[in-house]
Amino acid sequence: MAVTARSHAKINLGLAIGPPRADGFHSLVTVYQTLAAHDLVTVSATPAARTTIHLTSNDARVPTDERNTAWKMVALALDRLGLAAEVAIHIDKRLPVQGGLGAGSANAVAALLALEAELALPGNIANLATGWPAERMRLAAEVGSDVPLFLIGGTILGLDRGQSVFPMPDQPATCCLVATPAVGVSTPQAFRDWDALGNIENPADDAALTSAAGNDRLNQLSRLYAGACACSQAGFQPETSAVTDSSGVLPSGQSLAGPLVSALVRAGIGNDFERVVFAQHPFLAQIKRILQAAGTPEESIYASLSGSGSSLFGLYPGRKEAEAVRQRLSEAGVDAFLTHTLPRAAYWSEIFPPNAG
Ligand code: C5P
Numbered sequence: 001m002a003v004t005a006r007s008h009a010k011i012n013l014g015l016a017i018g019p020p021r022a023d024g025f026h027s028l029v030t031v032y033q034t035l036a037a038h039d040l041v042t043v044s045a046t047p048a049a050r051t052t053i054h055l056t057s058n059d060a061r062v063p064t065d066e067r068n069t070a071w072k073m074v075a076l077a078l079d080r081l082g083l084a085a086e087v088a089i090h091i092d093k094r095l096p097v098q099g100g101l102g103a104g105s106a107n108a109v110a111a112l113l114a115l116e117a118e119l120a121l122p123g124n125i126a127n128l129a130t131g132w133p134a135e136r137m138r139l140a141a142e143v144g145s146d147v148p149l150f151l152i153g154g155t156i157l158g159l160d161r162g163q164s165v166f167p168m169p170d171q172p173a174t175c176c177l178v179a180t181p182a183v184g185v186s187t188p189q190a191f192r193d194w195d196a197l198g199n200i201e202n203p204a205d206d207a208a209l210t211s212a213a214g215n216d217r218l219n220q221l222s223r224l225y226a227g228a229c230a231c232s233q234a235g236f237q238p239e240t241s242a243v244t245d246s247s248g249v250l251p252s253g254q255s256l257a258g259p260l261v262s263a264l265v266r267a268g269i270g271n272d273f274e275r276v277v278f279a280q281h282p283f284l285a286q287i288k289r290i291l292q293a294a295g296t297p298e299e300s301i302y303a304s305l306s307g308s309g310s311s312l313f314g315l316y317p318g319r320k321e322a323e324a325v326r327q328r329l330s331e332a333g334v335d336a337f338l339t340h341t342l343p344r345a346a347y348w349s350e351i352f353p354p355n356a357g
Contacts, residue, residue: 002044002088003117006351007110008342009035009101010149011176011306011313013261014269016221017194019214025145025161026191027214029221031168031264032102032149032156034347035176037339040092041070041107043114045085051078052086059093069104069143070111076139077112081132083119096180100307102146109140109150113351146307154344155260157225169232169260170343174301174315175322179287179329179336183310185277190308193276228263261315265302273308287312290328298324315341 010032018027055064055071066072070089078085089111095103140147141163148165149156155168198214278285284305291303291314298321303314316322322338329336342350 001118002042003114004040004042004353005110005114005117006353007039007041007091007103007106008150008153008347009037009095009103009106009178009339010146011035011101011178011304011311012271013155013264013302013304014225015271015273015307016218017191017214017272018218019198019211020191020195021161026194027160027218028145028158028162029218029225030158030162031225031269032146032158032165033171034150034153034156034342034344035101035178035339036173036342036346037095037101037178037337039094039103039107039110040353041110041114042090042092043074043087043111043118045087045115045118048084048086051075051084053089054087055089055091057091057093059091059097061097062091062093069108069147072143073108073112073139073147074115076142077115077136080135080139085119087115096311098184099180099311100185100305100309101178101311102149102307105144105146106150108143108147110351112136112140117352152344153342153347155341157222157229159222167344168229170345171260171341173340173343173346174261175317175319176339176341177291177314177316177322177326177329177336178306178339179291179312179314179334181281181284181287181310181312181334183281183284185281185309187308190273190276193280194272197276224267225264225269228260228267231263232260261302269302271305271307274305277305277309281310284310284312287329287332287334290332290334291325293321293325293328297321300325 013031013033015028015030020026053071053074055068070091074087091107095101137148137151140151145162148163149158152165152167154170157166157168288303291300291312293299300314300316305312314325326336326338
């Protein structure tokens, strides 16, 4: 019998980029947040003499061969577990294919979770290989820097190249409007453009872009975020104390985002990619201004580019404000969808939909 798993989107509440490393990656300090919006990934697996994978999708832009992250994850997992199976994966794509929302990375983890459930051999797959939870984290990091976060869910600190992930205090579900402009941004190119900034600017004027100073800046930000965590823990209101509507979102005007988001905003969280991506696509900076809605009754709690884009998001006190901003985006010809941030407990309790919906 096939198993379906929800494959949730993420946003980056903030993302600071360090200098390039010898392995071609960049050190990062980022805060990820999972969203309710999701794709659906269905896996069926039958033990066989050798592994074969067949991948389909409702979206022709999704690669259906070994370039697909879900394919890679399933192949690696079976290999590491010493199992062989005839596997069918179907990806019901509902999220933008390339947009800074981690959709492809999430597909990999959803496929792994569905595969594990499919192969629920007596006593659970964890018994097959000691240390499987740590091993699957390593496999996820092998598939991509943005993949391991989906093995944690909620609000997550990402260090190293983004794959070294740590759960942060859970935040109440908050209304989130995601703008999906029809602009493609290449992540490797955006990193190269960031590096180029360091070469053309006077390091004395912009010490953040030199190697040592870049690493110092990341360390400083890690401390700042840890401090924000500690502050938010001290004044944390448990999610259960709030009255939510059927979607789990606080009704308009009843709450702002959790204390962690407020503390991070006060700490000056931001996304370094905005500097290079907005310079190339000024329209995206304009979309951010619409999302911010500064000085209006719909003013966002926080708005930013997600990852290297081109998606941008705004967090709002309630649905009413987010709907009003969505209307303004629509008038500017920009597509957007309304969702909410997904706390860790909800992420895990909703991962296997009862009716694959
Ligand atoms: O890890 P992932 O495959 O998602 O990374 C895609 C590309 O993005 C890498 O090949 C690299 O060029 C760039 N990257 C980077 N530093 C990171 C993450 C990604 O330079 N921390």
